[in-house]
Amino acid sequence: MSTETTAPTFDLDTAWGLHPQVSIRPERFGALMYHFGTRRLSFLKNPTLLKVVDSLDSHPSARAACFEAGIPADQLPSYIAALAMLASTTMIRPR
Template identity: 60%
Template structure:
């Protein structure tokens, strides 16, 4: 299966088989299906990921976390990596 390409204007959420464990440095994400482990080294990205399902798109989740539009590129990159590793999935009710 090919993972979708990250699009900041889509609605994303954590995969149902992913657990988030907060840590002093950020968080650990563990995917029980693929057995992959990801480290989030920034508390702001953890806040974005935890709030994705509350926002219509990733861009809005970043804005809600206080990330200005001009500063969102590194966060979008991190989210894209998580999409490729199947930690994040597009909302199944949304059409691309």
């Protein structure tokens, strides 16, 4: 029995956007994301991640949104993991 877990994959070079059934409500700590279709609630506790998610629809790729948000290359893997989680829960989807 294997105990290895694989991290979700996420293509930074794909155009991503907020699912049409998702609403974002800014909060002091970041934001709440609510998916009206799945009734799932997610918390964004990082203002930079919120900036990336908010701008996905206006960039040609997630990489461009991360670059515009000023994410340094050494921090990019943690943002990729967060975006992959949002994609796996259909909060964001490919455009």
